[in-house]
Amino acid sequence: MDRRRLYTVLDPDSSDRAARLFRVVHHVLVALGIAAMLADSVPFIAADHDPVLRAGYYLVGAFFVVEYLLRLIAAPEMPGQEHGGPLRARLRWAISLGGMLDLLCALPAIGALARVPWAHLVGFVWAFKYVRYSPGLASLNRVVRNARQALLSVLLGFAIVLLTAASIAYLLERHANPDAFGSIPAALWWAIVTMTTTGYGDVVPQTVAGRILGGFVMIGGILTFALWAGILASGYAEELRRREFLRTWELVAKVPFLHNIGASLIAEVASLLRPRDFPAGAVIMRRGQAGDCMYFIIDGEAEVQLPSQRVYLGPGQFFGEVALLTGAPRNATVVASQACTLLSLDIADFHQLLGRHPELARIIHAEAQQRPGDVAPTLSEPALAIDESA
Numbered sequence: 001m002d003r004r005r006l007y008t009v010l011d012p013d014s015s016d017r018a019a020r021l022f023r024v025v026h027h028v029l030v031a032l033g034i035a036a037m038l039a040d041s042v043p044f045i046a047a048d049h050d051p052v053l054r055a056g057y058y059l060v061g062a063f064f065v066v067e068y069l070l071r072l073i074a075a076p077e078m079p080g081q082e083h084g085g086p087l088r089a090r091l092r093w094a095i096s097l098g099g100m101l102d103l104l105c106a107l108p109a110i111g112a113l114a115r116v117p118w119a120h121l122v123g124f125v126w127a128f129k130y131v132r133y134s135p136g137l138a139s140l141n142r143v144v145r146n147a148r149q150a151l152l153s154v155l156l157g158f159a160i161v162l163l164t165a166a167s168i169a170y171l172l173e174r175h176a177n178p179d180a181f182g183s184i185p186a187a188l189w190w191a192i193v194t195m196t197t198t199g200y201g202d203v204v205p206q207t208v209a210g211r212i213l214g215g216f217v218m219i220g221g222i223l224t225f226a227l228w229a230g231i232l233a234s235g236y237a238e239e240l241r242r243r244e245f246l247r248t249w250e251l252v253a254k255v256p257f258l259h260n261i262g263a264s265l266i267a268e269v270a271s272l273l274r275p276r277d278f279p280a281g282a283v284i285m286r287r288g289q290a291g292d293c294m295y296f297i298i299d300g301e302a303e304v305q306l307p308s309q310r311v312y313l314g315p316g317q318f319f320g321e322v323a324l325l326t327g328a329p330r331n332a333t334v335v336a337s338q339a340c341t342l343l344s345l346d347i348a349d350f351h352q353l354l355g356r357h358p359e360l361a362r363i364i365h366a367e368a369q370q371r372p373g374d375v376a377p378t379l380s381e382p383a384l385a386i387d388e389s390a
């Protein structure tokens with residue numbers, strides 16, 4: 001097997017048959033390895049099956065050592081590594097997060113070879129093997145990286161409140177409760193347990209002032225975690241918006257008509273368009289209905305069913321604009337003659353956009369005039385004028 005092929009098989013996003021098979025084997029082995037480790041830590045199971053469990057565990061460990069070596073061999077095929085030479089590419093991969101995690105996952109087997117006595121108990125690290133295959137975790141990584149400033153500020157606030165709480169608790173409680181509050185480091189344990197609202201109950205303030213302080217610290221803890229959750233949630237929402245925008249942008253780039261409208265306007269249009277898929281035969285709009293959106297065709301083909309003839313529209317063309325511009329009902333039924341990927345532009349966004357960029361109405365009009373079939377019943381000059389005044 002050549003290096004390129006090896007890289008394809010190991011690529012987590014590849015849809016190649018061998019790559020899919022590799023992923024199935026990989027995921028099953030991760031689960032089996034972890035299950036063997038868990039079972040081996042239960043005394044009555046280990047008593048009966050220890051040799052089988054250990055053999056299975058080390059077999060899985062050996063698989064991950066081989067996988068590490070194969071990924072190292074295939075590293076020069078990674079995108080962007082064409083010019084640096086194979087050695088450099090391998091080094092880069094080895095010190096990347098993915099490379100480090102794979103090395104970590106090879107450790108149980110390496111530990112067994114080195115006769116480390118607890119090597120059979122560190123199989124939990126294999127859970128990290130799933131990270132590479134989870135787009136959600138990759139997003140989380142990006143969210144945390146993007147929001148790191150805000151998260152660090154909250155962490156700093158947490159540390160300040162913790163230290164302040166421990167110091168004040170020491171001042172208030174050190175005589176009444178010398179065992180738990182005999183020093184500030186000792187009081188820190190109480191502050192952490194209280195601030196995280198864990199409340200083991202092993203350390204309790206005795207004085208009234210100490211209990212009031214405890215109440216404030218608990219509320220402070222809840223606020224801190226609420227802030228963290230809020231930052232992460234808004235980071236996630238932002239990340240999802242960004243991904244949706246990127247997908248739309250990719251699709252927008254396929255519509256030649258949109259190339260004529262300038263980069264800043266494309267960005268504005270891309271943020272308003274929504275991708276939609278229609279199976280072959282689906283009715284996209286019916287003649288006589290009120291217009292609520294227009295569509296740009298990205299992939300596939302749409303059939304415009306006019307009373308006198310059929311017109312076929314393909315990638316890069318659009319339809320459904322007449323009803324939006326004139327306010328009249330749809331003048332034709334449009335059906336997906338093949339499975340279609342379309343971008344839809346909502347009527348409210350359409351009018352807002354045309355209000356800000358009247359030249360767009362003229363571009364749409366000119367484009368519609370070039371359609372195949374009958375003289376396209378698009379919009380009249382007065383309609384254009386009305387629109388420009390919107």
Ligand code: CMP
Pocket residue numbers: 285291304306311318319320321322323324329330331332333334371372373374375376377
């Ligand atoms: P609308 O009237 O909103 O809904 C039906 C759509 O079919 C119409 O907008 C046009 O976009 C499109 N359409 C109508 N006539 C033709 C034609 N002759 N050629 C191509 N498309 C058309």
